[in-house]
Every structure is written in C-alpha cells, then in structure tokens.
Amino acid sequence: MELNQLTAHQLLDKIKDGSITSQAIFDSLYQRVNKIDDKVNAYVRRGNLERTGKESGSKSELLGLPVTIKDNICTEGLNTECCSKILQGFRPPYDATVINNLKRSGAGIFELKANMDEFAFGSSTENSYFGSTHNPWNLDCVPGGSSGGSAAAVAADEAIWALGSDTGGSIRQPASFCGVVGLKPTYGRVSRFGLIAFASSLDQIGPITKDVEDAAILTRIIAGYDPNDSTSVNQSVPDYTKSLTNDIKGLKIAIPKEYFVEGMDPEVKAVVDEAVNKLKGLGAVIKQVTLAHTEYAVPVYYIIATAEASSNLARFDGVQYGYRAKSDNLIEMYKKTRAEGFGEEAKRRIMLGTFALSHGYYDAYYLRALKVRTLIKQDFDKVFSEFDCIVAPTSPSAAFKIGERTSDPLKMYLSDIYTISVNLAGIPAMSIPCGFTKNKLPVGLQIMAGAFNEETIFKVGHTYEQNTDWHKLKPVIRL
Amino acid sequence: MRYQTVIGLEVHLQLSTRTKAFCGCAIDFGQAPNSCVCPICLGLPGTLPVYNKEALNSAIKVALAFNCQIQEHTKFDRKNYFYPDLPKNYQISQFDLPLSRNGHMYIYTENKPKRIGITRIHLEEDAGKLVHEEANSLVDFNRTGIPLIEIVSEPDLNSPQEAFDYLTGLKSIIEYLDVSDCDMEKGSLRCDANISLRPEGSSQLGVKTELKNMNSFKGVKDALQFEVERQAELLLSNQQLVQETRLWDAEKGRTVSMRSKEGAKDYRYFPDPDLTLFNINKAFVEEIRGRLPELPLDKMHRFMKDYSLSEYDAKILVSSKKDSQFAEECIKIYSEKDKKPLVNWLIGPLLQEAKVRKAGISELNIEKKELVNLVGFVQRQEISGLSAKTVLSQMIDTGKSAELLIKEGNLLQVSDLDDLNKIIESVIALNAKSVDDFKAGKSNALMFLVGQVMKKSSGKANPKIAGDLLRRRLSNA
Numbered sequence: 001m002e003l004n005q006l007t008a009h010q011l012l013d014k015i016k017d018g019s020i021t022s023q024a025i026f027d028s029l030y031q032r033v034n035k036i037d038d039k040v041n042a043y044v045r046r047g048n049l050e051r052t053g054k055e056s057g058s059k060s061e062l063l064g065l066p067v068t069i070k071d072n073i074c075t076e077g078l079n080t081e082c083c084s085k086i087l088q089g090f091r092p093p094y095d096a097t098v099i100n101n102l103k104r105s106g107a108g109i110f111e112l113k114a115n116m117d118e119f120a121f122g123s124s125t126e127n128s129y130f131g132s133t134h135n136p137w138n139l140d141c142v143p144g145g146s147s148g149g150s151a152a153a154v155a156a157d158e159a160i161w162a163l164g165s166d167t168g169g170s171i172r173q174p175a176s177f178c179g180v181v182g183l184k185p186t187y188g189r190v191s192r193f194g195l196i197a198f199a200s201s202l203d204q205i206g207p208i209t210k211d212v213e214d215a216a217i218l219t220r221i222i223a224g225y226d227p228n229d230s231t232s233v234n235q236s237v238p239d240y241t242k243s244l245t246n247d248i249k250g251l252k253i254a255i256p257k258e259y260f261v262e263g264m265d266p267e268v269k270a271v272v273d274e275a276v277n278k279l280k281g282l283g284a285v286i287k288q289v290t291l292a293h294t295e296y297a298v299p300v301y302y303i304i305a306t307a308e309a310s311s312n313l314a315r316f317d318g319v320q321y322g323y324r325a326k327s328d329n330l331i332e333m334y335k336k337t338r339a340e341g342f343g344e345e346a347k348r349r350i351m352l353g354t355f356a357l358s359h360g361y362y363d364a365y366y367l368r369a370l371k372v373r374t375l376i377k378q379d380f381d382k383v384f385s386e387f388d389c390i391v392a393p394t395s396p397s398a399a400f401k402i403g404e405r406t407s408d409p410l411k412m413y414l415s416d417i418y419t420i421s422v423n424l425a426g427i428p429a430m431s432i433p434c435g436f437t438k439n440k441l442p443v444g445l446q447i448m449a450g451a452f453n454e455e456t457i458f459k460v461g462h463t464y465e466q467n468t469d470w471h472k473l474k475p476v477i478r479l
Numbered sequence: 480m481r482y483q484t485v486i487g488l489e490v491h492l493q494l495s496t497r498t499k500a501f502c503g504c505a506i507d508f509g510q511a512p513n514s515c516v517c518p519i520c521l522g523l524p525g526t527l528p529v530y531n532k533e534a535l536n537s538a539i540k541v542a543l544a545f546n547c548q549i550q551e552h553t554k555f556d557r558k559n560y561f562y563p564d565l566p567k568n569y570q571i572s573q574f575d576l577p578l579s580r581n582g583h584m585y586i587y588t589e590n591k592p593k594r595i596g597i598t599r600i601h602l603e604e605d606a607g608k609l610v611h612e613e614a615n616s617l618v619d620f621n622r623t624g625i626p627l628i629e630i631v632s633e634p635d636l637n638s639p640q641e642a643f644d645y646l647t648g649l650k651s652i653i654e655y656l657d658v659s660d661c662d663m664e665k666g667s668l669r670c671d672a673n674i675s676l677r678p679e680g681s682s683q684l685g686v687k688t689e690l691k692n693m694n695s696f697k698g699v700k701d702a703l704q705f706e707v708e709r710q711a712e713l714l715l716s717n718q719q720l721v722q723e724t725r726l727w728d729a730e731k732g733r734t735v736s737m738r739s740k741e742g743a744k745d746y747r748y749f750p751d752p753d754l755t756l757f758n759i760n761k762a763f764v765e766e767i768r769g770r771l772p773e774l775p776l777d778k779m780h781r782f783m784k785d786y787s788l789s790e791y792d793a794k795i796l797v798s799s800k801k802d803s804q805f806a807e808e809c810i811k812i813y814s815e816k817d818k819k820p821l822v823n824w825l826i827g828p829l830l831q832e833a834k835v836r837k838a839g840i841s842e843l844n845i846e847k848k849e850l851v852n853l854v855g856f857v858q859r860q861e862i863s864g865l866s867a868k869t870v871l872s873q874m875i876d877t878g879k880s881a882e883l884l885i886k887e888g889n890l891l892q893v894s895d896l897d898d899l900n901k902i903i904e905s906v907i908a909l910n911a912k913s914v915d916d917f918k919a920g921k922s923n924a925l926m927f928l929v930g931q932v933m934k935k936s937s938g939k940a941n942p943k944i945a946g947d948l949l950r951r952r953l954s955n956a
Contacts, residue, residue, distance in 0.1 A: 072525075073525075074524070074525040080524070080525075082524075087524065090524065092518070092523065092524070092525065093518060093523070094518050094523075094526075096525060192527060193525070193526070193527050194525040194526075195525055196524040196525045197524075197525070197753075199752075200752035200753050201752035227529065228527060228529060229527050229529075230527065230528070230529050230530070230753060230754050230755060231527075231752075231753065231755060307749060308749075308752055310559075310747075311557050311559050311569055311747070311749070314559060314561065314567065314568035314569055315522050315524070315566060315567045315568050316524075317561065317563075317568060319563050319566070319618070320521065320522075320523075320566060321523070321524075330563065330616075334561055354747065357559070357747035357748075357749050358745055358747060359745045359747070362747075362748075362749070366749060
C-alpha cells in the first residue's frame with residue numbers, strides 16, 4: 001500500500017520506527033492529488049497545487065502528520081473562503097483554536113483546503129463556488145455535504161484524515177456517502193473559535209477519518225475547553241483510545257422507530273438492519289424506542305439555522321475584506337456585493353432566516369422552534385436515561401446523482417432528516433461504514449450517545465469495525 | 480390650552496474598563512485610527528465574543544447606584560442592522576432580559592426633591608466611528624466594542640430644566656462610582672431625548688419626537704426648549720404632529736427633521752447564540768453592593784446631619800465627588816463648632832473662583848489648611864470680608880499663605896483702640912452735621928460716620944469695633 005492509503009495511526013507507527021518521514025507522506029498525498037483531483041475536486045485549488053510548505057519535523061505526538069482542513073476553518077495565512085465568492089482572497093490573520101491544537105500536537109496543516117458547500121449550506125457540495133466535488137465511489141454522484149471535500153479526500157486517499165464541520169449532518173452524511181468515519185462531537189466539546197459560523201448554536205467541528213481509532217485520536221487532540229469560545233464546555237477530555245475495547249456485551253442500544261420509515265431507500269434499510277443484527281450478535285441488547293418529535297426536526301432546524309445564519313452572514317458586506325462590488329454609494333455597494341458574492345442557496349437561507357426573525361413572525365417561528373427544540377432534546381434525554389446509545393441510519397439514501405436534487409431544495413433538505421436532531425439536541429453522533437448498495441455506494445451507520453459520551457460511540461464503532469471489513473474497502477477511481 | 484411637557488432620556492455611557500466588552504483589546508483614546516483593534520472587535524469571520532467581567536461588574540455597580548433590581552437571568556441579544564461602523568452588522572446588546580430594571584434617582588429642580596424612574600439599565604457594545612472626507616468615508620474601529628451602558632429613564636421629566644438636572648445628577652452619581660469619564664464632548668456620554676406635549680391633566684402621551692445630536696447638557700436643554708415651543712405652536716394651531724427623529728443643530732439653535740419613524744426599523748433582535756444565557760448570583764450582587772462608595776444623596780444627608788448644614792448647602796457641596804472630599808476635609812480641619820462660615824466660603828467665594836477658572840474647587844491651587852486659616856482671619860475680624868476675597872484670589876494665583884498675603888497687603892484691620900479713637904476724633908470733628916443728626920435720633924448717620932472711619936483708615940478699620948466706639952463716644956458727649 002502507498003503511504004497516502006494508510007490510516008494516521010498506521011503512519012505514526014511507521015514514523016516512530018524510523019521507516020518513513022512525514023515529508024514522504026506529504027509527497028505521496030500531493031502525488032495523489034495531482035493524479036486524481038481533477039476528477040474528484042475534493043480540494044479547492046486556487047492555482048497553487050505545488051506545495052510550498054515545509055514538513056513540520058515535529059517531535060510532538062503527531063510527528064508532522066498532515067491534516068486536511070475544511071475551507072470554513074481559519075488557517076493563518078492560508079485562504080479561508082468558505083467556498084464563497086464573497087470571501088474571495090480572505091486570509092485570516094489567526095488560526096482557529098482547533099488548528100492551534102493540531103499544531104501544538106505536531107500536526108502538519110495540508111495547504112490545500114477541502115471543498116464544501118458555500119458557507120456549509122448544502123448536503124451535496126454542489127453549492128461550492130469552486131464547483132462540485134465528486135464521490136470517489138462513483139464520480140457521477142455527490143459526496144454528500146457540506147463537508148464533501150473532506151470526506152471525498154479521505155475516501156480517495158487524497159488525505160490521511162480531515163476536519164469537517166457539522167451543523168445538521170455536514171460531517172456524518174458525507175462520511176456515510178463516501179464510506180468513511182465522521183464524528184460530530186457534543187456541542188461545546190470542540191471550540192468553534194475560528195470556524196466561520198453558519199448556525200452558532202448548532203455548529204461543531206469534528207474529524208473525518210479512515211477508521212474509528214483515527215477518529216478517537218483526532219477528537220482528543222481538537223477537543224477541550226477554550227476561553228475564547230463562551231459555548232465551549234470546561235470538562236476534561238478523556239483519552240478516547242482507551243474506549244477502543246472491542247467489547248459491547250450487555251450494552252443497551254436503542255433503535256428509534258421514526259428513523260426507519262417509508263421514504264427511506266429499502267437497500268439502505270436492509271444494510272442498516274444487517275448492521276444492527278451484527279451488533280446484536282456481538283452481545284448488545286437491542287430495543288426499539290420512540291423519538292416522538294423527530295418529524296419536527298427538519299422544520300425546526302431550518303428556522304433556527306437560517307435565522308442564525310442570516311445574522312452571522314451579515315458581516316459579509318464588502319467593507320473590510322473579501323469581494324466588493326464597484327459602486328459609488330454605500331447601499332448600492334452592499335446590495336451589489338451581496339447579490340454578486342453569495343450563491344443561490346446562501347441567498348435563500350439568508351432570506352428565510354431574515355423572515356423568521358422579522359417583527360411579527362419571531363414568536364410564531366423562531367421562538368416556537370426553540371420550544372420544539374427543547375422537546376426534541378428531551379426525547380433524547382429520556383432514551384439515554386435507559387440506553388447507552390442509539391443506532392440508526394445516517395441518511396435515508398446512499399449518494400445521489402450530481403444535479404438530481406439541485407432544483408428541489410426541499411428534497412435536498414430531507415437528506416439530513418436523520419442527522420439534524422442530533423445537532424438540535426447538542427449530542428454527539430458518528431457515522432461509520434456498514435455496507436453498500438447494489439450500485440456499490442457506501443451506506444453509513446449512525447451511532448448517537450448522550451452529551452459528552454463520545455466514549456460509548458467510539459466503543460461501539462470500533463467494536464463493529466473490528467468485526468467487519470467495510471472500512472477497509474477502497475474506491476477505484478476511473479481516470 | 481395649557482400643555483404639560485413629557486420627557487424621557489436615553490443615556491449611553493462608555494465604561495472605562497481596561498479592555499473592550501467582548502475581546503482583550505486595551506481601551507486607549509487618542510490613538511491612531513484602527514490601532515486598538517483585534518480580529519474579534521473587527522468582527523473577522525470565525526471570531527467569537529467573550530464578555531468582559533469587569534464591564535459586567537461596572538454595569539451592576541451603576542444599576543445598584545440607580546436603585547435598579549438586578550435580574551437573576553440575563554442574556555445578550557443581537558441587534559441587526561447594516562452600517563459600516565458596525566463590523567458584524569449587528570450590535571451585541573440586551574433586549575428582553577436586560578441586566579436591570581425599575582430603578583430611580585432624585586432631582587432637585589427648584590430645591591424640591593423629585594423622583595425620576597429608571598426603566599432599565601443594560602450593557603452593550605459601542606460601534607466604530609465614521610470619518611467623512613470629501614470623496615470618501617473612512618471607518619475607525621478603535622471605539623468598536625467598548626462597553627456601553629444604556630440608562631433609560633421613565634417619561635417622568637416635565638421640563639428642559641428637569642432634564643438638565645437629571646443629567647447633572649446622573650453624571651454626579653457615575654462620577655462617584657468612577658466607572659466612566661462622562662464627557663459628552665468626547666462622546667463618552669451620549670444622550671437622546673424623547674419629548675411630547677399633552678394637555679394638562681391628560682394621562683395619555685402625545686406624539687413624541689426623538690431628539691439626537693446634542694453634545695452637551697446645555698445642548699440637551701436648549702434642544703428640548705426649542706422642541707417644547709415648536710410642538711406647542713403646532714398644537715395650538717391645531718396642526719398634526721408626526722412621530723419623527725429630529726437632529727439638534729447647535730449653531731442655528733433649532734431642530735431639523737431627520738427621518739419619520741412610521742416605517743419603524745426592524746432590528747430582528749434574537750438571543751446571541753455565541754453568548755449563553757447567564758445567571759447573576761445574588762451573593763455576587765450583594766458583594767458589589769457592599770463595596771459601593773457613598774453616593775451623592777447619602778453624602779448630602781450625612782453632611783446635613785454631621786455638620787448641621789442646610790440641604791441647599793449640602794447639595795452644592797456633594798455634587799462633585801472630588802470637591803465634596805475637599806470640602807469635607809476642610810470642614811474637619813476647621814475647629815469651630817459652627818461650620819456655616821466655612822461652608823459659606825466653600826460654596827461662595829471659593830466656588831466663584833473655581834468657576835472663573837473653569838475648574839472644581841478641589842483643583843484650585845490652594846491648601847485646605849490655608850483656606851481654613853483665611854476663614855479664621857475673617858471670623859476673628861482681623862481682616863474684612865472684602866480683603867479676604869482678594870487674598871483668596873491671590874492665594875490661588877500665587878500659592879502663598881493667607882498670613883503672608885495679609886501681611887504683604889497690610890490688610891490687618893485696625894482694632895487697636897488708641898489708633899481707632901484717633902481716627903474717630905478726626906471724623907467727628909469734620910462731620911458735625913452727621914453728629915448732630917445722630918444725636919437727633921437719625922441712626923443712619925452712624926453708618927455714614929463708620930463709613931468715614933473706614934475711608935480714613937483705607938478700609939482697615941474694624942467696622943464693628945469702630946461702630947461701637949463711635950456710638951459710645953457720641954452717647955457720652
């Protein structure tokens with residue numbers, strides 16, 4: 001196997017025993033990107049495909065191992081544009097806290113940023129100003145989104161591992177579509193400082209990796225209290241690798257009946273049912289439960305997320321940075337900059353959110369959505385008072401064709417139907433590969449747990465992985 | 480018809496904390512544009528606010544000083560609007576759960592205490608400053624993110640003078656708390672006013688005007704006075720008033736319409752998801768309350784009690800914190816039981832000297848001990864009141880002691896009986912008619928004769944002793 005095909009923990013072993021250097025890993029990644037990224041478009045290539053950076057040569061834990069970063073996480077001196085025209089040329093003068101954490105742990109930051117839906121608005125990475133990313137398993141299909149670039153890069157061995165961000169499923173759904181591991185940590189577990197906000201009360205940065213062990217390592221490194229983020233929680237971070245025990249005997253797993261309903265792809269259902277049987281075979285106690293308010297998750301999410309987004313995106317006005325349309329008066333400059341700088345989906349969400357917050361509608365929409373959000377959270381609390389975790393599909397379908405849903409935003413929004421509740425409840429959840437459809441498209445299994453109980457998720461995920469081979473399969477990219 | 484004026488004021492105060500409200504930038508005035516900024520107060524993508532505990536403490540202090548109830552649960556909200564001096568295009572403020580509500584303070588217009596309600600006091604962040612050039616407008620973000628508190632009064636003020644007295648009283652309280660510069664000209668205190676008229680006896684509010692762009696307390700008073708007259712004129716001629724914002728033009732001495740409020744702005748307030756709801760611990764509030772300094776009203780009452788001062792005198796003494804400290808130290812040095820003579824000098828000639836020099840009495844170049852000495856000379860009738868005023872002025876100008884200046888000016892009053900008798904004899908000899916008048920029962924004549932003694936002694940004769948001697952001399956004759 002080539003170096004770029006290995007997992008981070010395998011590579012760390014090789015660096016430690018002296019058989020390779022982190023420079024060699026960077027080189028193999030660049031080779032791979034040069035070879036296939038014209039097809040996959042996992043990375044935003046701003047004309048600088050030649051690598052300019054140097055190996056960190058770090059002696060710290062990660063020994064210079066490269067990490068791929070989504071384009072909405074601030075990297076000092078590297079363009080961070082959220083794949084939007086409006087942030088054209090924006091180079092943050094500071095690193096996000098997660099980047100600081102990575103650098104302190106000896107990671108090398110891969111200079112190419114991962115493609116994404118503009119401002120993380122989307123479920124297919126088709127809303128990128130830099131063009132769609134293609135699913136490595138089938139280049140005609142979407143990789144999911146919004147962290148489609150991160151997931152595709154990891155799946156296509158153009159990255160060892162990556163960071164994404166998840167507001168309504170943006171890590172888990174593309175991980176599922178691309179057959180890799182993706183974790184959305186508990187809200188407050190990882191600092192949001194330096195993550196260009198979509199919906200502040202839902203956003204969370206998390207890892208996209210080739211296996212659960214890598215996810216456990218990367219989560220520990222990026223997690224922790226940050227005094228620069230008032231919403232981060234001051235709670236110590238456990239060594240998650242200690243949870244990788246390959247033992248789930250007696251573990252109580254809940255299956256929410258609302259996640260197996262009509263409208264989901266029967267092939268996906270069959271694959272997930274099989275995975276649940278596997279867990280049962282490994283000694284877990286499986287029981288069906290109800291998450292009664294699930295049907296409200298999508299509308300509640302699209303009110304809260306767009307409301308927050310409409311305010312978060314107000315700062316992109318052409319005054320200080322990014323794209324500015326030419327105009328001789330202020331109001332025109334605002335209008336033209338935003339009309340020309342934002343893509344269609346961004347505009348749609350800004351308008352939705354502005355409407356939801358408007359005088360006379362606030363109580364009926366935003367305030368009501370907050371109340372239902374509490375009910376959704378209570379549903380989970382109730383289940384977690386009896387169960388260790390919940391297992392469900394990550395998405396109702398496997399990857400769909402590029403262009404198939406772009407004309408129907410509502411249908412697109414429904415591809416997040418199983419991932420959104422987790423963000424509303426603030427709990428952690430991970431998608432792991434659990435099989436394929438007949439068309440050889442990956443299917444993801446979602447494992448959810450109570451707040452700050454990532455350990456159980458890693459335990460279940462790792463145990464499943466140790467007893468299956470899905471995570472070892474790699475796509476063949478037609479060149 | 481007679482109208483009642485109804486005024487409510489909104490005061491914004493910059494808190495003089497060490498750092499900004501939501502980032503670690505040091506607050507430093509007069510620096511080069513855009514030099515006191517960081518990615519957070521510039522609102523760069525990805526940055527997050529963290530609230531400044533010192534600003535919260537100061538705001539709680541102010542709220543307590545205005546007798547507000549501190550709310551147990553409070554939060555920050557976003558006020559959304561586009562303007563280039565607002566880098567995030569929203570301002571972090573407080574909407575439906577402000578830090579505090581239901582306070583009050585007293586004003587003393589025409590020396591009668593009147594209670595003015597405070598609706599709410601909340602914390603927010605300041606915006607930047609636009610600098611307009613001929614072809615361009617530039618933004619300076621140094622001010623962006625400086626903590627502000629907004630103090631909203633009830634519409635309890637019924638005249639421009641009351642509004643002026645409210646602002647003066649408010650400034651005095653803030654000055655005692657030492658939390659803000661309170662300088663309206665520098666912009667650390669800003670005031671908008673809402674004003675309407677209604678028929679006397681009516682309980683319904685009239686159509687209001689919001690006044691902006693006043694940059695001194697006097698400007699507020701003048702703008703309100705102009706508005707009272709403008710509105711009354713319209714109402715008396717049965718014309719309709721429109722609810723609008725008007726700008727005060729200090730040069731022309733009038734208000735001009737800025738925009739009609741009919742299409743009221745929708746700020747789309749909502750809780751800032753970057754700053755979680757927080758609880759203000761009661762014990763914490765009590766701790767701050769315990770550390771509050773003595774406030775003007777308390778000090779006034781204490782002065783009245785401890786030094787037997789009138790309310791009027793005490794009120795003048797306490798209006799400035801530093802001056803009240805200066806005054807109290809003088810009072811303590813002054814050993815006489817009756818403090819009134821000294822107080823009269825503090826709020827009379829000394830205050831006058833301070834006003835002339837555009838300073839507070841504590842800022843004048845005069846030692847407390849020396850001031851007390853000077854008053855002693857007057858009280859012992861060793862110099863005349865008139866001479867003492869001159870000496871006071873010279874003391875401030877030169878820093879010399881009272882005693883030295885009196886000696887240099889040869890100002891000691893002549894109280895020596897022999898010397899005085901000599902002068903009296905010569906005055907009697909020269910003013911036979913007045914002497915006769917006095918003997919005929921015209922008491923005014925004595926005053927005239929005393930005046931002549933004073934004149935002859937170049938003002939140094941002790942007028943009281945001279946009068947006594949004269950009376951005795953003429954009665955015996």
